[in-house]
Amino acid sequence: MPIYVQHEVLGRIPDVFNAEAIWQAPGLALFSRRPLLRDLLERSPREHRGRAATRCFSHVTLMLPQEEVDDDYHLTRGARARELAQTLAALHQKDFGDLLGSDQVRYDVLGKDELAPGEVEVRFGHAVYLPAPDEKALFNVSVSRDSAVWKPVCAVYPSQRLALIGGSEGAASYVASGWPFGGDSAILLLNDGPDAQPVVQMRPKDAFDCNFDASQGHYVIKAKGSSASARLLLKITRSSSAPPAARPAPQRSASTAAAVAGTASPSRAAVWQARPQAQADSSDLTAVPQPTRRPAPRSGETDATYAPMLQRQRVSLVALALPRLSRYRDTGATALEVPFSHTLGLNADPAAGRAISFLVNDSDELYACTDSGRQRITAPASFTPVDARAIRVLPAPPAMAERYCATVSLVQPLSTGVAPGARLAFGRGSPALAALRVLDSPRFLGSGNNASADRIGLSRNAFSFEAAPQGFKIGRQSASQALYHLDERMEFVASIGEASADAPYLLPAGHHLVAGHYVLRFDV
Template sequence: MPTYVQHAVLGRIPDVFNAEAIWQTPGLALFSRRPLLRDLLERSPREHKGRAATRCFSHVTLVLPQEDVDDDYHLTRGARARDLAETLTALHQKDFGDLLGSDQVRYDVVGATSLAPGEIEVKFGHAVYLPAPDEKILYNISVSRDSAIWHPVCPLYPNQRLALIGGEGAEASAVAQGWPFGPDAALLILNDGPDAPPVVQMRPKDAFDCRYDPRSGYYTIKSLREPQGGRLLLKIARTSAFPVRPRTFTDPAASATPVAASNPAVWQSRSGQASVDPRGTPNSVEAARAHAGPAGLPRQAGAGPIDLTAVPAAASHKPANRAGESDATYAPVSQQRVSLVALALPRLSRYRDTGAQALELPFDRALALSTDAQPAISLMVDAADDLYACTAEGRQRIEAPATFAPVDARALRLLPAAPEMADRYRAMVCLAQPVSAGVASGVRFTFGRNSPMLASLRLLDSPRFLKRADGAGTASADRIGLSRTAFSFEAAAKGYTIGRQSATQALYHLDDKLQFVASIGDAPYLLPRGHHLVAGHYVLRFDA
């Protein structure tokens, strides 16, 4: 792999703010001369023809001992560090002026606790870039191990060509927290400006699988040589300083062409390379398949994606029978079912008199509600109505909508509460695997805290999910928002007849795509088949 970052540690520098001592050794004792910054720049040119350098690097980062940097800030407000950068810039322009061309010389001085007194670390190279004073950030790059806790890595600027990301001790321009792949692996991001999609490559190329998920908006990187070597999630977020330009098509045929077929720069998973259109369109074969229907056929205009994992598809999405087939070829199943497809997180600020401090939902590695002390991820709402995601990596505040995939193959979706429900609910968590129960037809049932009917769906009927200020752990989480007898329901010809049984019980009707329809009052209400009812923490789907 080419050396994208030239890295060296200069030792035995009596004064780390002495630019001349860092640039070159005074005197003519050539045989005892130690290689310093000027020598390093000469030995590693940016471009060369034969042995002659034709262009040199112009951006250099100096890392000084943190204690010296702190003392300079305390005593002189950082004046010595600024003088050091200005003096080295002048020396650089003086000695390498004929090799700079139109490049601007830029120096940056930072501190690090890993350096001993009298040591200076220098970094320059193809992947080392220092922004201009007025240059705005194009992308913010962050990484995660579980899709919940994201750690910022570095910014990417419009004129910055390369960024090299690695672990601690690696020769990279930025360090990723929790890097799982060892010092020999590196993640390279190529940038051709605001109008071109960034390209992601893992080095070595044949050792990693790099895939972009357009729904989640991040890359998933896995090692091919060590399947148990962990995974890394990479997010490249465009900033508001460079808004997305709307894409227009003048040729209707061109607009229907799959992205992978029309763009030769599509990523290949085995090469460890991926690219994403900054307008939000993934540059991949998977993206073309995601926008295609069964057997690769294009979807009809206006047809939205069907998520069969988080929420079961409605009966209206049932495929038509083929010639010679009928429903009689399938084994009969119960026609009336009620499924718990999501959990609604309440605004605990409405229940301050109960002493509730937090409602926490822990999920195991199968993304089912867990009683284990070490869940894969926990989603929590506190007394201030703030949302948090908690994993082994720590805790981080989140906002809906969001998607969390702490394990492969399954994900949790966090949806914002509809404005009509926002006074009671903060968000809804779509379960990775809905929980269902069959119901008999022609009988009216009751749902509530004191009702045994559908008790298997009341997953939060336990004190372990609710944290109180007094430390008491005897109250069920269902006491927040769910009455003893909340509502009754009965299967009817065109759906389910819903009747509110408690005047204080809030009931909401959501359609088959979990979009708000109406609030349900005391009058009997007909809920269509495949639609949802929100009561307390529970988002129930009624199928006929």
């Protein structure tokens, strides 16, 4: 692999702010002196023909002991560091002017804790670029191990051709947080100009699989023959100050539609209240799904003619609606967190490992949380904490935005059968569909009273339902319970107001009903 970054540490510099001492040693003892910056630039030209240099590198980063840089800032407001950069640029221009062409000489002086007194670290090369003072970034590069928490790596500028991203400063121009590969590997990013998406390649090329996931808008990099955990996600986004691309690139990040804000008529949130002890105890009992009672077959009938009808009438939990906790401050709820396992199933066991979780706090801020930390997110968004599976976070429909922040689609929906002809109820106090009330536990809710998360927005008796040939008959059982009808694409249809067993609301087959945290699909 070519050397994209020349990296050397110069030692025994009496004064690290003395440009002449860094540039060239005094005297003519050419064979006995140690190489300094001028020698390094001369021995490693940017371009050469035979043994003759035809072009010289012009961008150089200097790193001095951090304590020296701090003292300079405290005493002179960084004047010595600026003077060092200016003097070195002048020496560079004087000695290599015929090899620079139209390139501008640029120096940058930084501090580094790892350097000992008298040491100066220099870096230059094909993948070392210093932007001009007024130059705006063209792209921003970030990495992630789980697609939820993204760590910024670097910016790419219009005139910058190459960037080398790796796990250590010694071999790369930029360091990626959480680099899972070896120290001899790196990501090479080639900038073909403002009208094209950068090209991403791995070094060494034959040791990695690097593919662009158009549905997620990022690159997936994995070492060949390694475990699934040894992967890195790379995202390249165009800077807001950059001009739009003039032509579509062959591999373009998938754009994300903006969430549409909406309003609804204000209403006071239902807050749980103290109940008599007998009722409070009964509400905390574990609800068990009611066994389905099959009628005895009539003469001439067999189980084979009846069982398929049971299988075709089902209720499925397909998504979880995350509430606006600011409506429930009186309850003491500070956060609601929904964790998912490495199979992207809901993880109710706090001792088990999680791949990702989604948290909403009492300021209605939404976060994605992983072992790498947590990051603020907005819907719509999609996450791939494990390979080949994505979990989506969708914005709440405008008519529901007063109550909900977002909805999290379940990769593994939960489903249960419903007996025809029976009217059942759904709510905290009802055993029907209890297996679908997956958040009925204090484990998910941060509060001081050890209350179930279902106490937020779900009544003890929320609604009744009955399977019918035309769909499902829905009856609203609590005046404080908000019910919403979504179509088969989970788009808003209506807010269900007055509905009873005698005058039910008809929910078509395949449509959804939202009550509390639960987005339920009713199939007939």
